[in-house]
Amino acid sequence: MKTAHYYWTIYLALWRNSVTREMQFKVNFLLWIVVELLWFALQLAFMQVLYSQTESIGGWTRWQVILLVGISNLIQQLFTAIFLTNVNDLSEHVRTGKLDFMLLLPVNTRFLISLRKVDLGSFINASFAGVVIAYAGLQLGLHPTIAQFLGFALVCVAGISVHYSIMFLLATIAFSTVRAQGILTGYYNLFNIARLPDGAFRRGTFKAVFTFVLPMLLVANVPAKTLMGFPSAPGQIALLLAMSAVCFVVSELFWRWSLKRYTSASS
Amino acid sequence: MTATSQWRKYSRVLVIGVQNTLVYRANFLFRASISLIPLLGTLQVWRTIYGDQAPGSLVGGYSLSAMISYYLIVNVIDALTAVADDDWEVAADIRDGKISQFLLRPIDYLTYRLCLYLSGRAIYTTVALIPVTLFTLWLRQDFVWPGHGLTYLLFGIAVFMGGLIQFLIAYLVALLAFWFLDVSTLIFIQFAFEYIASGHLFPLDLLPPALQTAISLTPYPYLSYFPASVYLERLSQSQLVFGFLVESSWLIVAYAVARWAWSRGLRRYTAVGG
Numbered sequence: 001m002k003t004a005h006y007y008w009t010i011y012l013a014l015w016r017n018s019v020t021r022e023m024q025f026k027v028n029f030l031l032w033i034v035v036e037l038l039w040f041a042l043q044l045a046f047m048q049v050l051y052s053q054t055e056s057i058g059g060w061t062r063w064q065v066i067l068l069v070g071i072s073n074l075i076q077q078l079f080t081a082i083f084l085t086n087v088n089d090l091s092e093h094v095r096t097g098k099l100d101f102m103l104l105l106p107v108n109t110r111f112l113i114s115l116r117k118v119d120l121g122s123f124i125n126a127s128f129a130g131v132v133i134a135y136a137g138l139q140l141g142l143h144p145t146i147a148q149f150l151g152f153a154l155v156c157v158a159g160i161s162v163h164y165s166i167m168f169l170l171a172t173i174a175f176s177t178v179r180a181q182g183i184l185t186g187y188y189n190l191f192n193i194a195r196l197p198d199g200a201f202r203r204g205t206f207k208a209v210f211t212f213v214l215p216m217l218l219v220a221n222v223p224a225k226t227l228m229g230f231p232s233a234p235g236q237i238a239l240l241l242a243m244s245a246v247c248f249v250v251s252e253l254f255w256r257w258s259l260k261r262y263t264s265a266s267s
Numbered sequence: 268m269t270a271t272s273q274w275r276k277y278s279r280v281l282v283i284g285v286q287n288t289l290v291y292r293a294n295f296l297f298r299a300s301i302s303l304i305p306l307l308g309t310l311q312v313w314r315t316i317y318g319d320q321a322p323g324s325l326v327g328g329y330s331l332s333a334m335i336s337y338y339l340i341v342n343v344i345d346a347l348t349a350v351a352d353d354d355w356e357v358a359a360d361i362r363d364g365k366i367s368q369f370l371l372r373p374i375d376y377l378t379y380r381l382c383l384y385l386s387g388r389a390i391y392t393t394v395a396l397i398p399v400t401l402f403t404l405w406l407r408q409d410f411v412w413p414g415h416g417l418t419y420l421l422f423g424i425a426v427f428m429g430g431l432i433q434f435l436i437a438y439l440v441a442l443l444a445f446w447f448l449d450v451s452t453l454i455f456i457q458f459a460f461e462y463i464a465s466g467h468l469f470p471l472d473l474l475p476p477a478l479q480t481a482i483s484l485t486p487y488p489y490l491s492y493f494p495a496s497v498y499l500e501r502l503s504q505s506q507l508v509f510g511f512l513v514e515s516s517w518l519i520v521a522y523a524v525a526r527w528a529w530s531r532g533l534r535r536y537t538a539v540g541g
Contacts, residue, residue: 031452038459042468049469053326054316182294192305200315206307 010107011115018118029121036077036125043069043195044132058199063139064228065197070132071227072195072220075156077129079163081122086114087167088184091174100264110255114168137227144227152226155237158244159219163191165247166214168255175258194220215243276374277382284386292394299346299395303402306342310335310406327473333499335409337470339402340495345467346395348430348490350437353384357441358450361532364539377438377525384434413500421507425494428514433490435521436461442525445532466492486517 022029047069051062060068090113093099102109137144144152170183193216201207201217210216222240225233288295317324317331326334357380360366369376403410413419440457444450462468464487471479471492482488493510496502502510 025449028449028452031456035452035455035459038456042459042463045463046468049473050312050316052475053473054319056319057312058315182297186297186301189301189305193308196308196312200312202315206311 007107007111010112014116015118018120021117022120032121033124036121037128040073040125040128040132043073058197058201060197060199063136064224067133067136067140067227068197068220068224069195070129070136071156071223072191074126074129074133075159075163075220075223076191076194077122077126078156079160081119081126082160083114083164083167084122085119086116087164087171089113089116090168090171094174097264099262103259109259110168110252114164133227140228142228144229148226148229151233151237152223155223155226155240158240159223161244162215162219162240162247165244165251169247169251172251172255172258175262190214190216193217197221211239212243215240215247218243277378280379280382281386284383285390287383288387288390292390295391295394296397299391300398303342303398306338310338313338327470329470332409332411333501334470335406336411336499337495339406339410340498341467341491343399343403344426344429344491344494346399347388347392347426348433349388349391350384350433351387351391353380353387353434354437354441354454355451356383357438358444358454361442361444361536362448362539364537366536367538370533377529380438381431381434388430411499413498415500418498418500421511422494422498425489425497425511425514428518429490429494432486432514432518432521433461435518435525436486439521439525439528442528442532445535461487461490464488465490466495470495486521489514489517 044066047062047065050057051065055061057065090099093102093113099109099113102112105112167184167187170187173183193210196217198207198211198217198221201210207217211218218236218240222233222236225236230236313326313334314331317326317334320326323330329337366376369379413422436457437454440454441450443453447453464471464482464485466488471482471488474482489510493514497507497510
């Protein structure tokens with residue numbers, strides 16, 4: 001309990017620093033929100049174009065897919081807000097030797113590395129995604145029960161955790177190569193798959209890989225199905241929770257193993 | 268200065284550009300390969316859409332093969348022409364005052380940048396050829412080849428001019444660094460428009476007519492959509508002639524504006540750090 005309080009205090013201090021930092025460049029802060037809004041609009045436009053040609057894709061209707069795109073964006077933005085810059089910075093900490101300093105601090109190093117900075121603009125972008133989700137939900141006439149809503153929140157957290165664990169795992173590769181940056185950008189590319197309805201994919205290698213190895217097809221699809229009350233939802237929820245646990249454990253084991261072999265870049 | 272000495276000077280730049288980018292070949296290979304995965308996802312979605320229709324039916328005037336070939340050919344065009352880091356480098360050169368050295372020497376910055384772009388693209392295309400060819404071979408059942416030999420030539424010309432236009436647009440956005448401290452957001456905003464209006468995401472003739480007209484007034488369709496339509500032989504003779512006329516006009520306009528913006532920008536240039 002005392003530890004939890006300790007870490008909470010640290011996290012609040014990190015938040016304060018981030019707010020101060022971001023408010024130094026206000027115009028830039030707003031422009032980045034515009035950039036993200038444009039890309040979000042672009043994804044929605046793509047789906048609109050697809051649905052101008054067909055009524056349904058693999059059983060998914062237009063508003064169901066728009067709900068899915070909204071949810072995928074919500075998860076991606078929250079991940080960006082809390083983790084992205086931090087995970088990206090890891091290879092830089094290794095290269096400059098700053099990691100040595102962090103290892104000496106009386107706090108869990110992974111905690112510090114993962115949560116150092118908060119990207120505030122992404123919270124605002126997440127709220128735009130929330131608006132799209134709400135609007136699509138109204139169009140679909142959804143009336144989620146409290147249990148459904150809590151389940152939705154839970155699987156969203158699991159989805160964010162999947163992105164975080166995999167990205168952290170890839171960033172840990174920075175210990176053995178300086179090229180980790182390219183790998184991270186590559187993984188970020190795969191976020192594109194998360195907003196496609198899984199009904200569009202037949203059984204095959206593609207679906208298997210992106211369900212059981214890099215669970216991109218679960219991350220946003222499962223929250224969407226939970227909110228819409230698909231009959232398959234309970235099993236899928238269990239699967240996503242299990243996958244997010246597996247991803248986290250694997251990334252933690254690899255992190256510890258890498259730290260043991262770490263010989264520092266400086267000195 | 269004679270044409271030969273000019274040529275020797277800038278061919279050195281080309282060689283240096285090739286040497287510099289060769290360092291990133293593994294990175295390029297990785298980038299080219301990973302970008303095929305989201306593409307595969309998009310193609311799967313289209314297959315599902317066609318699968319729900321009666322066999323052999325068209326969607327928005329495209330057969331399944333034509334649609335898949337469209338995406339594959341746009342992917343090839345992208346490997347050939349996409350601007351990699353050129354815009355970021357130009358903006359950084361201006362911000363950090365590094366262009367001063369070009370002002371003092373008998374070297375033209377735009378030509379210098381163009382040489383680096385061309386050599387970078389040459390290396391990237393060579394490396395990307397491996398995964399892109401394998402990917403295309405894998406989908407060869409749905410890949411259509413042009414019926415006329417002439418189409419290859421026209422496609423080549425359309426891609427080359429499109430590449431130059433793309434380079435000049437990126438160069439122009441980067442020149443905004445003369446006026447603004449940080450242009451990275453502007454680069455991304457421009458890129459978002461380019462991404463949708465060039466036809467990268469979907470063939471532009473799937474859009475409602477009003478939007479199509481609006482987009483056709485910009486140079487963007489000539490980056491991907493027009494060369495891809497040339498390749499797929501979807502254009503009538505008069506459409507071809509008109510398309511090439513407009514594409515070359517855009518190229519001239521973009522070049523003129525780039526020259527003009529550079530000379531305007533230099534008046535504001537304060538050579539920071541120099």
